[in-house]
Amino acid sequence: MERRQETVGQENPADVKKAQNKERKRSSVLEVRQLPRDASFFLVGVASRFVQRKDKNGNPFWDISIMDETGQLDGKIWSSSEWWDIEGDGRTRLNALTDEKVLKLEGNSVGVQGKVVEFRDQNQYNFSVVYYVDQEKYPPHDFVRRSPIPLVEMEEDLRGLIAGLREPVRGFLNRIFFELGIWEEFRICPAAVSMHHAYVGGLLEHSLFVAKSARLMVRQYEALYPELKEEVVVAGALLHDLGKLETYRLSPAPQMTLPGTVVDHIVLGYRRFMNLAEQEELDPGLALEIGHILVSHHGSREFGSPTLPATPEAMIVAASDDLDFKLFFWKDQTSLLEAERSISDYNPILQRRFWRPDRTVSDEARTIS
Ligand SMILES: [Fe+2]
Numbered sequence: 001m002e003r004r005q006e007t008v009g010q011e012n013p014a015d016v017k018k019a020q021n022k023e024r025k026r027s028s029v030l031e032v033r034q035l036p037r038d039a040s041f042f043l044v045g046v047a048s049r050f051v052q053r054k055d056k057n058g059n060p061f062w063d064i065s066i067m068d069e070t071g072q073l074d075g076k077i078w079s080s081s082e083w084w085d086i087e088g089d090g091r092t093r094l095n096a097l098t099d100e101k102v103l104k105l106e107g108n109s110v111g112v113q114g115k116v117v118e119f120r121d122q123n124q125y126n127f128s129v130v131y132y133v134d135q136e137k138y139p140p141h142d143f144v145r146r147s148p149i150p151l152v153e154m155e156e157d158l159r160g161l162i163a164g165l166r167e168p169v170r171g172f173l174n175r176i177f178f179e180l181g182i183w184e185e186f187r188i189c190p191a192a193v194s195m196h197h198a199y200v201g202g203l204l205e206h207s208l209f210v211a212k213s214a215r216l217m218v219r220q221y222e223a224l225y226p227e228l229k230e231e232v233v234v235a236g237a238l239l240h241d242l243g244k245l246e247t248y249r250l251s252p253a254p255q256m257t258l259p260g261t262v263v264d265h266i267v268l269g270y271r272r273f274m275n276l277a278e279q280e281e282l283d284p285g286l287a288l289e290i291g292h293i294l295v296s297h298h299g300s301r302e303f304g305s306p307t308l309p310a311t312p313e314a315m316i317v318a319a320s321d322d323l324d325f326k327l328f329f330w331k332d333q334t335s336l337l338e339a340e341r342s343i344s345d346y347n348p349i350l351q352r353r354f355w356r357p358d359r360t361v362s363d364e365a366r367t368i369s
């Protein structure tokens, strides 16, 4: 397989066409991420991030992220790599430093031949041949990853959650989501560029899970804490990442905006929420209780919250947000493990390796005991 793929980059256009047409030889991002070291692959996706850098000898290289509907792969293109334009019938060699198609690669579809190599005990993906593919045949939008939960289901969930709340929060949420247009942004917004829920509908999926588990916590604790306000918890949970609407954009893969980079979602979200609360004449005391959840939801100053959760409602939302974020990472990292492995690579963001215990062994152990 490796030899066949290598000839694609060095031989005549007919071979390139042949390779393009043999869809079965194409791997998805998920399949590539499951490959062992030294394996070669051919992948087509949208270049969601493309940055030129220089190595210590002054030679250019590129950091590139390629996304398809199964995930995102971060890789390297070195100065020795080949660049080909195969849009249309023939193929022409591209100069990576001067050709517009390369300079404006971000947001366009590409094909890459690559190899899995080892770097500092982690997998690294090196792309030796890059193809600028036909953008009509491979539309960038087709490669954008989406939430696994259908949008209609999530909309139903959101409407149901809001309908179960007391006034005036119910009316306020209904108005801001469905009359003031937030829904149009919310339904497609990602929750991140690369960390968690970094796909179309990711913010909605994340906010719904945070709200639903936070509501369960309220119901568990309300016997001991009758003052707990379910409507404040659910509103705070649904809106806790509101600022992400201004932090990310889809082009078509998730990208960070300038305000997102220099202000970030907590401040952007608090400002937008307080403006909406004032405009909709929400009681100022109630608005402050919900606003407090927005600014404190990261749970510590170290993680970007200017103030720490000071109410039971804010503690519940911060805990639920933290859980949803970590569970996402566990699933994302362990889904890449080959069948015989149970421990993931080290995750620098959460500073741990994830464990997928062997379900069969556990079942046997349970039976024996
Ligand atoms: Fe957040």
Ligand SMILES: [Fe+2]
Binding pocket: 206, 240, 241, 321
């Ligand atoms: Fe969040």
